[in-house]
Amino acid sequence: MKPQVGTPNWLDALFSAPSNEVRDQDSLNEGEETSENWDGNDYLEEEHAEEDPEDDEAVYLSEAYRDWEKHYLRRLAMRIHRLLAAELDRSEEALFAIFVQYDANLDGRVRGDEAKQLLKAIEEVAPGSLAESSPTRKDGNISLVSLLRWYNKHTHQSSYTFSATTLLTGVLGSGMVGCDARLQGLDYLSLRKNVMGYRRIYSQLRELKEERMLSVLQDKESQNGLLETMPEYYRLLANEFQGDMELLFELFCEVDESNNLLLEERATVDPAAPDTPQVKKKKLDILGFQVQVAEQKVKKVLLGATSFLVVFNALALPFAIPKLRRFLGAPYVPMKRKAVEALFEQVLPQWAATRSGASGKGLENLRLVDFGSGDGRIVQMAAEKGMRATGYELNPYLVLWSRLRCWRSFRRAPGQGEVRWANAWSADLKDVDVVTVYGRPGDSFMQLAAKKMDQELPPHAAVVSHLFDVPGWERRLVQDVEGLKLYDFRRGRNSQPSE
Structure with missing residues (x-):
């Protein structure tokens, strides 16, 4: 029997490996596939109707892929909770917890009776939140995407810098979770076509960390400089993990149209940061008007003008000499x-x-x-x-x-x-x-x-x-x-x- 919402037992569902019963139950919840030994490979080998282009679920993956994904996502979920437990309001934390509880396999969806129990738990956490709309899909299932869409659109009124939904959305958008990440307010491409490219993304992430950022992380001063360019929640994340920057990089990177990682520059105003050196300006009188120009720019303009005049005179003067009275002569015109x-x-x-x-x-x-x-x-x-x-x-x-x-x-x-x-x-x-x-x-x-x-x-x-x-x-x-x-x-x- 599954633990009730709000009890400490939900942590066990989050951090422990799924039991065989959970695996069997997940297999039985697939709909018509009632075979005791059914897995994702069986589904891929059978003929099925083409999926609805509006379907926001991930394509079915092999068992090996699922096992790797479960292990990886559990590790991410543990780190997320370590940081967010003290920052979220109770309803938001409970919403995150109950989804993990009812989706013990962390494959991004809750089906059948589990979905009904999840709706009941949501109603207990936030009474009346399901009156106008529901996170349930047309097929009766609930996905993490549909849950977050419903939550962000209808009930998310938090004034915190970030929330569980925001952070989970960032994980989804980084390409590490096999589901559609077209969430409201984000400009990510659908990951339906890119879901099998997660290994490539992860490989690029490792190369990015090892090749481009290793020296930055090892140098304390450079690391502080890097953190000054991040919003407050990235600093909290880095401090919580005490130098373990793996998740920080995963959240700090975006994916472009070619499924490549992009290191994003994020600036923030920090009162504790040192003031930017003031640019020296020079006053110039131009036709009776006073103009203030940066001193460095004035130097560059004068240097450029001087260089141009020197080069121009060096090239043009020999051809202008014949016009002088003392050196009177004809311009150079070669005889045929x-x-x-x-x-x-x-x-x-x-x-x-x-x-x-x-x-x-x-x-x-x-x-x-x-x-x-x-x-x-x-x-x-x-x-x-x-x-x-x-x-x-x-x-x-x-x-x-x-x-x-x-x-x-x-x-x-x-x-x-x-x-x-x-x-x-x-x-x-x-x-x-x-x-x-x-x-x-x-x-x-x-x-x-x-x-x-x-x-x-x-x-x-x-x-x-x-x-x-x-x-x-x-x-x-x-x-x-x-x-x-x-x-x-x-x-x-x-x-x-x-x-």
């Missing part, structure tokens, strides 16, 4: 390969053939200066033709690039080639035979270049301008091929063009 070939295959050879006293060696040993050498392609080709070529370039990046791409050609070429990082306006043109310039209109660039060349070039020299005419040198123009305009100084000196 077709124009370079025409310069050394047609324009300069024809001019060299008409020079007075020409030795017939063509361009060999003639000295060439490239006014703004860019990537060095003219200097490179001139050296390959046997000329002594020098390029002047202000942009350090272009100087480095041209030296890298031309150094092998300079070593093998019959002539000489050199690219200088220097201002072309300071170049000495007294002994130069050919000057090449890729100028631009406006800014008086072509006029200043013409003045310098008129003053320094010898009478037998030639100037090749790409695309743009040299003002006042119309009489000297002798060739215009592929945009290459060759001006021969043997045609006489013109009057200097005005600046």
